[in-house]
Amino acid sequence: MNYFIWLIISALFFAFGEFLSKKFALDPSIKYVIFVLLAYIIGTLAWLPAILQKNQLSVVGTIWSVMSLLATVLIGVLLFQERLSIFGLAGVITAFISIILLSI
Secondary structure, three states, X not given: OOHHHHHHHHHHHHHHHHHXXXXXXXXXXXXXXXXXXXXXXXXXXXXXXXXXXXXXXXXHHHXXXXXXXXXXXXXXXXXXXXXXXXHHHHHHHHXXXXXXXXXX
């Protein structure tokens, strides 16, 4: 499997962990803590094949960071009705462009 697919999987599990973290903040429960830890563990395990295949931490790490950022922002905006400022929106657009440039 391509390293980029592994990064997508890893970022999605991280974002799911962020979603569960928000759920925990709204309704503190040990079950959310356990699910958050599991999501982060799986996300980290999906990261390992990506870094093994590409072996460029500067590129892989940046792509992962931006992917997880975008996924987290989408969860906040779409699922929890959080609002982005104009500067936040500009940052998200710039982050998306950086993924494209780093992937070339």
